[in-house]
Amino acid sequence: MPTPRTLLALPLSLAFLCLSMTSSQAGPAPDTKALVRLLVTRGRVPAAALLAHDSRGLGATPAGTDPERAATDYALGTTAYARSGTGISRADHFRAGSITKTFIATVVLQLAAEHRLSLSDTVERHLPGLVHGAGNDGRALTLRSLLTHTSGLYDFTEDTGGTVPVTPIRAVRTAITHPPADQGRFSYSNTNYVLLGLVIRQVTGDSYATEAERRIIAPLRLTGTSFPGSRTTLPSPHGRAYAADGSDVTDLDPRVAGAAGELVTTLADLDRFYSALLGGQLLPPRLLREMLDTRTAHGSYGMGLFPVKLPCGTTVWGHNGRIAGSYVRTAATLDGRRVLTFRVNTSEIADPGLEPALLAAEFCPRTS
Incomplete structure:
Protein backbone atom coordinates (compact mmCIF):
# COMPACT_ATOMS: atom_id res chain seq x y z
CA MET A 1 0.00 0.00 0.00
CA PRO A 2 1.47 3.43 -0.88
CA THR A 3 1.97 5.84 1.96
CA PRO A 4 -1.08 8.11 2.41
CA ARG A 5 0.84 11.32 3.03
CA THR A 6 0.25 14.82 1.83
CA LEU A 7 2.64 16.29 -0.69
CA LEU A 8 2.80 19.97 -1.55
CA ALA A 9 3.24 20.88 -5.21
CA LEU A 10 5.33 24.03 -5.29
CA PRO A 11 3.96 26.97 -7.25
CA LEU A 12 7.01 27.35 -9.47
CA SER A 13 6.96 23.74 -10.59
CA LEU A 14 3.24 23.96 -11.28
CA ALA A 15 3.77 27.01 -13.45
CA PHE A 16 6.47 25.30 -15.49
CA LEU A 17 4.32 22.18 -15.90
CA CYS A 18 1.43 24.29 -17.08
CA LEU A 19 3.61 26.20 -19.52
CA SER A 20 5.02 23.02 -21.01
CA MET A 21 1.63 21.42 -21.46
CA THR A 22 -0.12 24.41 -23.00
CA SER A 23 2.77 25.23 -25.30
CA SER A 24 2.75 21.70 -26.72
CA GLN A 25 -0.93 21.78 -27.65
CA ALA A 26 -2.05 22.52 -31.16
CA GLY A 27 -5.06 24.82 -31.40
CA PRO A 28 -7.17 26.01 -28.45
CA ALA A 29 -6.57 24.51 -25.02
CA PRO A 30 -9.09 21.88 -23.91
CA ASP A 31 -11.80 22.93 -21.47
CA THR A 32 -12.12 21.56 -17.94
CA LYS A 33 -14.59 18.82 -18.91
CA ALA A 34 -12.19 17.44 -21.51
CA LEU A 35 -9.34 17.55 -18.99
CA VAL A 36 -11.39 15.73 -16.36
CA ARG A 37 -11.82 12.91 -18.87
CA LEU A 38 -8.06 12.95 -19.44
CA LEU A 39 -7.51 12.37 -15.71
CA VAL A 40 -9.01 8.92 -16.29
CA THR A 41 -7.42 8.11 -19.64
CA ARG A 42 -4.00 9.77 -19.44
CA GLY A 43 -3.88 10.17 -15.65
CA ARG A 44 -5.00 6.55 -15.15
CA VAL A 45 -7.24 7.22 -12.15
CA PRO A 46 -10.42 5.14 -11.61
CA ALA A 47 -12.67 8.21 -11.56
CA ALA A 48 -12.45 12.00 -11.33
CA ALA A 49 -14.86 14.83 -10.62
CA LEU A 50 -14.70 18.62 -10.69
CA LEU A 51 -17.08 21.28 -9.40
CA ALA A 52 -16.51 24.92 -10.34
CA HIS A 53 -18.27 27.91 -8.82
CA ASP A 54 -18.45 31.41 -10.29
CA SER A 55 -20.09 34.27 -8.39
CA ARG A 56 -18.42 37.14 -10.22
CA GLY A 57 -21.81 38.61 -11.00
CA LEU A 58 -22.58 39.00 -7.30
CA GLY A 59 -21.51 41.83 -5.08
CA ALA A 60 -18.70 41.17 -2.61
CA THR A 61 -19.77 39.86 0.78
CA PRO A 62 -17.78 41.71 3.47
CA ALA A 63 -16.33 40.25 6.63
CA GLY A 64 -18.84 40.14 9.45
CA THR A 65 -21.75 39.31 7.14
CA ASP A 66 -24.42 37.15 8.70
CA PRO A 67 -23.56 33.49 7.95
CA GLU A 68 -27.04 32.75 6.58
CA ARG A 69 -26.70 35.67 4.14
CA ALA A 70 -23.27 34.38 3.11
CA ALA A 71 -24.63 30.90 2.44
CA THR A 72 -27.53 32.36 0.45
CA ASP A 73 -25.18 34.51 -1.63
CA TYR A 74 -23.09 31.46 -2.44
CA ALA A 75 -26.16 29.54 -3.58
CA LEU A 76 -26.94 32.30 -6.09
CA GLY A 77 -23.69 31.66 -7.95
CA THR A 78 -23.44 29.38 -10.95
CA THR A 79 -21.76 26.00 -10.86
CA ALA A 80 -20.39 23.65 -13.44
CA TYR A 81 -19.83 19.96 -12.78
CA ALA A 82 -17.78 17.46 -14.71
CA ARG A 83 -17.28 13.77 -14.00
CA SER A 84 -15.42 10.94 -15.67
CA GLY A 85 -15.03 7.29 -14.84
CA THR A 86 -17.29 5.27 -12.56
CA GLY A 87 -17.77 5.31 -8.83
CA ILE A 88 -17.89 9.08 -8.16
CA SER A 89 -20.92 11.33 -7.78
CA ARG A 90 -21.22 15.04 -7.08
CA ALA A 91 -22.58 14.55 -3.56
CA ASP A 92 -19.92 12.03 -2.44
CA HIS A 93 -17.99 12.42 0.77
CA PHE A 94 -14.24 11.89 0.47
CA ARG A 95 -11.03 12.35 2.43
CA ALA A 96 -9.42 15.74 1.79
CA GLY A 97 -5.95 15.20 3.28
CA SER A 98 -3.94 18.36 3.74
CA ILE A 99 -6.77 20.67 2.75
CA ARG A 221 -23.52 25.25 6.49
CA LEU A 222 -20.89 22.83 5.24
CA THR A 223 -23.23 19.92 5.81
CA GLY A 224 -20.95 17.36 4.19
CA THR A 225 -17.82 18.31 6.12
CA SER A 226 -16.61 16.66 9.31
CA PHE A 227 -13.60 15.71 11.40
CA PRO A 228 -14.09 11.95 11.86
CA GLY A 229 -11.58 11.44 14.68
CA SER A 230 -10.99 7.69 14.83
CA ARG A 231 -13.98 6.72 12.65
CA THR A 232 -12.66 4.61 9.79
CA THR A 233 -15.74 4.70 7.55
CA LEU A 234 -16.96 7.51 5.31
CA PRO A 235 -20.44 9.04 5.65
CA SER A 236 -22.98 8.18 2.97
CA PRO A 237 -23.02 8.78 0.11
CA HIS A 238 -19.50 7.89 -0.87
CA GLY A 239 -17.69 5.93 -3.54
CA ARG A 240 -14.71 3.64 -3.22
CA ALA A 241 -11.10 4.74 -2.75
CA TYR A 242 -8.14 2.88 -4.27
CA ALA A 243 -4.42 2.70 -3.71
CA ALA A 244 -2.05 2.89 -6.69
CA ASP A 245 -1.93 -0.93 -6.81
CA GLY A 246 -5.71 -1.10 -7.11
CA SER A 247 -6.42 -2.26 -3.57
CA ASP A 248 -9.48 -0.83 -1.85
CA VAL A 249 -8.52 1.64 0.90
CA THR A 250 -11.93 3.23 1.47
CA ASP A 251 -11.81 2.48 5.19
CA LEU A 252 -8.99 4.39 6.91
CA ASP A 253 -8.20 5.53 10.43
CA PRO A 254 -7.87 9.34 10.08
CA ARG A 255 -5.45 9.46 13.00
CA VAL A 256 -2.71 8.69 10.48
CA ALA A 257 -2.87 12.44 9.75
CA GLY A 258 -4.81 14.16 12.54
CA ALA A 259 -4.90 17.96 12.38
CA ALA A 260 -2.63 17.80 9.33
CA GLY A 261 -5.08 15.83 7.16
CA GLU A 262 -8.13 14.38 8.91
CA LEU A 263 -10.95 16.22 7.11
CA VAL A 264 -13.82 14.53 5.26
CA THR A 265 -15.80 16.78 2.94
CA THR A 266 -17.53 17.25 -0.45
CA LEU A 267 -16.82 19.17 -3.64
CA ALA A 268 -19.51 21.76 -2.95
CA ASP A 269 -18.38 22.33 0.63
CA LEU A 270 -14.79 22.96 -0.38
CA ASP A 271 -15.87 25.43 -3.04
CA ARG A 272 -18.03 27.23 -0.50
CA PHE A 273 -15.32 27.28 2.17
CA TYR A 274 -12.59 28.75 -0.04
CA SER A 275 -15.01 31.23 -1.58
CA ALA A 276 -16.02 32.43 1.88
CA LEU A 277 -12.47 32.52 3.20
CA LEU A 278 -10.96 34.49 0.33
CA GLY A 279 -14.10 36.62 0.11
CA GLY A 280 -13.44 37.95 3.60
CA GLN A 281 -16.25 36.20 5.45
CA LEU A 282 -14.10 34.32 7.99
CA LEU A 283 -11.22 36.65 8.82
CA PRO A 284 -10.82 40.40 9.25
CA PRO A 285 -8.83 42.03 6.42
CA ARG A 286 -5.60 42.32 8.43
CA LEU A 287 -5.51 38.61 9.25
CA LEU A 288 -6.52 37.58 5.74
CA ARG A 289 -3.56 39.61 4.44
CA GLU A 290 -1.33 37.75 6.93
CA MET A 291 -2.67 34.45 5.64
CA LEU A 292 -1.81 35.39 2.06
CA ASP A 293 1.64 36.81 2.85
CA THR A 294 4.24 34.39 1.49
CA ARG A 295 7.36 36.36 2.43
CA LEU A 305 -2.72 28.40 1.54
CA PHE A 306 -0.27 28.61 -1.32
CA PRO A 307 -0.32 30.58 -4.58
CA VAL A 308 0.14 29.39 -8.14
CA LYS A 309 0.84 31.90 -10.90
CA LEU A 310 -0.59 30.63 -14.17
CA PRO A 311 0.96 31.33 -17.60
CA CYS A 312 -1.74 33.92 -18.34
CA GLY A 313 -0.61 35.95 -15.31
CA THR A 314 -3.53 35.03 -13.03
CA THR A 315 -2.58 33.86 -9.53
CA VAL A 316 -4.85 31.39 -7.79
CA TRP A 317 -4.85 30.45 -4.12
CA GLY A 318 -5.73 27.19 -2.42
CA HIS A 319 -4.33 23.88 -1.26
CA ASN A 320 -4.11 20.25 -2.22
CA GLY A 321 -4.59 17.10 -0.21
CA ARG A 322 -3.27 13.58 -0.60
CA ILE A 323 -4.21 10.67 1.62
CA ALA A 324 -4.71 6.96 0.90
CA GLY A 325 -7.23 6.62 -1.91
CA SER A 326 -7.78 10.32 -2.46
CA TYR A 327 -6.18 13.32 -4.13
CA VAL A 328 -7.97 16.68 -3.96
CA ARG A 329 -7.14 20.16 -5.24
CA THR A 330 -8.97 23.43 -4.63
CA ALA A 331 -7.97 26.73 -6.23
CA ALA A 332 -9.65 30.14 -6.25
CA THR A 333 -9.15 33.69 -7.37
CA LEU A 334 -7.91 36.16 -4.79
CA ASP A 335 -11.42 37.51 -4.16
CA GLY A 336 -12.91 34.02 -3.88
CA ARG A 337 -15.50 34.70 -6.57
CA ARG A 338 -14.26 31.95 -8.84
CA VAL A 339 -13.26 28.60 -7.36
CA LEU A 340 -12.90 25.00 -8.44
CA THR A 341 -12.31 21.74 -6.66
CA PHE A 342 -11.40 18.50 -8.34
CA ARG A 343 -10.79 15.08 -6.87
CA VAL A 344 -9.76 11.61 -7.91
CA ASN A 345 -10.40 8.40 -5.99
CA THR A 346 -6.79 7.30 -5.81
CA SER A 347 -3.63 8.80 -4.37
CA GLU A 348 -1.74 9.48 -7.58
CA ILE A 349 -2.33 11.03 -11.00
CA ALA A 350 -0.05 9.42 -13.57
CA ASP A 351 0.36 12.60 -15.64
CA PRO A 352 1.37 15.49 -13.33
CA GLY A 353 0.77 18.02 -16.11
CA LEU A 354 -3.00 17.55 -15.95
CA GLU A 355 -3.47 19.45 -12.68
CA PRO A 356 -1.89 22.72 -13.82
CA ALA A 357 -3.64 22.36 -17.17
CA LEU A 358 -6.97 22.15 -15.35
CA LEU A 359 -6.18 25.34 -13.42
CA ALA A 360 -5.22 27.16 -16.60
CA ALA A 361 -8.35 25.95 -18.42
CA GLU A 362 -10.56 27.25 -15.62
CA PHE A 363 -8.87 30.51 -14.68
CA CYS A 364 -7.16 31.75 -17.86
CA PRO A 365 -9.08 33.54 -20.64
CA ARG A 366 -9.90 31.21 -23.50
CA THR A 367 -8.80 31.91 -27.02
CA SER A 368 -10.60 30.64 -30.09
Missing part, protein backbone atom coordinates in the same frame (compact mmCIF):
# COMPACT_ATOMS: atom_id res chain seq x y z
CA THR A 100 -7.42 20.25 6.48
CA LYS A 101 -4.53 22.67 7.00
CA THR A 102 -6.51 25.60 5.59
CA PHE A 103 -9.23 24.97 8.18
CA ILE A 104 -6.70 24.74 11.01
CA ALA A 105 -4.91 27.91 9.91
CA THR A 106 -8.23 29.77 9.74
CA VAL A 107 -9.09 28.81 13.32
CA VAL A 108 -5.65 29.90 14.56
CA LEU A 109 -5.97 33.25 12.79
CA GLN A 110 -9.44 33.75 14.22
CA LEU A 111 -7.98 33.20 17.69
CA ALA A 112 -5.32 35.78 16.86
CA ALA A 113 -8.06 38.22 15.83
CA GLU A 114 -9.66 37.64 19.25
CA HIS A 115 -6.30 38.32 20.97
CA ARG A 116 -6.32 34.86 22.53
CA LEU A 117 -2.93 34.16 21.01
CA SER A 118 -0.33 35.95 18.92
CA LEU A 119 1.41 34.60 15.85
CA SER A 120 4.69 35.64 17.47
CA ASP A 121 3.99 33.44 20.52
CA THR A 122 6.48 30.65 20.96
CA VAL A 123 5.42 27.03 20.87
CA GLU A 124 6.86 26.73 24.36
CA ARG A 125 4.41 29.31 25.69
CA HIS A 126 1.41 27.17 24.78
CA LEU A 127 2.92 23.68 24.91
CA PRO A 128 5.66 23.88 27.54
CA GLY A 129 8.32 21.19 27.36
CA LEU A 130 6.80 19.34 24.41
CA VAL A 131 9.21 20.34 21.64
CA HIS A 132 12.62 19.59 23.07
CA GLY A 133 15.41 17.25 22.03
CA ALA A 134 17.74 16.42 19.12
CA GLY A 135 18.28 20.12 18.56
CA ASN A 136 14.58 20.98 18.55
CA ASP A 137 13.57 23.80 20.86
CA GLY A 138 10.02 25.08 21.23
CA ARG A 139 11.36 28.27 22.80
CA ALA A 140 12.84 29.23 19.42
CA LEU A 141 9.75 28.39 17.33
CA THR A 142 6.77 30.70 16.82
CA LEU A 143 3.24 29.89 15.78
CA ARG A 144 3.98 31.81 12.58
CA SER A 145 6.78 29.35 11.78
CA LEU A 146 4.34 26.45 12.18
CA LEU A 147 1.71 28.08 9.98
CA THR A 148 4.23 28.82 7.22
CA HIS A 149 6.21 25.55 7.42
CA THR A 150 9.41 27.37 8.33
CA SER A 151 9.92 25.74 11.74
CA GLY A 152 12.32 23.11 10.41
CA LEU A 153 10.50 20.38 12.34
CA TYR A 154 10.79 16.90 10.87
CA ASP A 155 7.66 15.46 9.26
CA PHE A 156 6.48 12.60 11.48
CA THR A 157 4.83 10.83 8.52
CA GLU A 158 8.29 10.15 7.11
CA ASP A 159 8.60 7.62 9.94
CA THR A 160 5.02 6.36 10.15
CA GLY A 161 4.58 6.19 6.38
CA GLY A 162 1.25 7.92 6.93
CA THR A 163 -0.26 4.49 7.61
CA VAL A 164 0.06 4.24 11.39
CA PRO A 165 -2.61 5.92 13.55
CA VAL A 166 -0.91 7.99 16.24
CA THR A 167 -1.94 10.45 18.91
CA PRO A 168 -0.86 14.07 18.40
CA ILE A 169 1.65 13.78 21.24
CA ARG A 170 3.13 10.63 19.75
CA ALA A 171 3.37 12.30 16.34
CA VAL A 172 5.33 15.21 17.83
CA ARG A 173 7.58 12.94 19.88
CA THR A 174 8.33 10.93 16.76
CA ALA A 175 9.31 14.10 14.92
CA ILE A 176 11.61 15.46 17.63
CA THR A 177 13.76 12.36 17.65
CA HIS A 178 15.17 13.84 14.43
CA PRO A 179 17.28 16.99 14.19
CA PRO A 180 15.45 19.91 12.59
CA ALA A 181 16.08 21.39 9.16
CA ASP A 182 17.25 24.97 8.95
CA GLN A 183 14.79 27.18 10.78
CA GLY A 184 13.41 29.92 8.55
CA ARG A 185 13.65 27.83 5.39
CA PHE A 186 10.43 26.52 3.87
CA SER A 187 10.17 22.79 4.59
CA TYR A 188 6.70 21.27 4.43
CA SER A 189 5.97 19.19 7.52
CA ASN A 190 2.74 17.69 8.81
CA THR A 191 4.14 18.01 12.33
CA ASN A 192 3.60 21.78 12.20
CA TYR A 193 -0.16 21.45 11.90
CA VAL A 194 -0.42 18.66 14.45
CA LEU A 195 1.17 21.11 16.88
CA LEU A 196 -1.26 23.84 15.86
CA GLY A 197 -4.11 21.45 16.65
CA LEU A 198 -2.67 21.05 20.14
CA VAL A 199 -2.32 24.82 20.50
CA ILE A 200 -5.99 25.29 19.63
CA ARG A 201 -6.97 22.88 22.41
CA GLN A 202 -4.64 24.55 24.88
CA VAL A 203 -6.00 28.04 24.13
CA THR A 204 -9.71 27.20 23.87
CA GLY A 205 -10.15 24.09 25.99
CA ASP A 206 -11.75 22.38 22.99
CA SER A 207 -10.38 20.22 20.20
CA TYR A 208 -9.50 21.68 16.81
CA ALA A 209 -12.44 19.70 15.41
CA THR A 210 -14.90 21.31 17.82
CA GLU A 211 -13.55 24.79 17.13
CA ALA A 212 -13.62 24.31 13.35
CA GLU A 213 -17.18 23.02 13.57
CA ARG A 214 -18.30 26.04 15.63
CA ARG A 215 -16.37 28.69 13.71
CA ILE A 216 -16.44 27.45 10.11
CA ILE A 217 -18.49 24.34 9.37
CA ALA A 218 -21.75 25.32 11.09
CA PRO A 219 -21.81 29.04 10.09
CA LEU A 220 -21.14 28.22 6.42
CA THR A 296 8.16 34.23 5.48
CA ALA A 297 8.21 31.10 3.28
CA HIS A 298 10.03 32.93 0.48
CA GLY A 299 7.05 32.86 -1.87
CA SER A 300 6.19 29.17 -1.46
CA TYR A 301 3.43 29.26 1.14
CA GLY A 302 1.23 31.61 3.13
CA MET A 303 -0.63 30.20 6.14
CA GLY A 304 -2.65 27.14 5.14
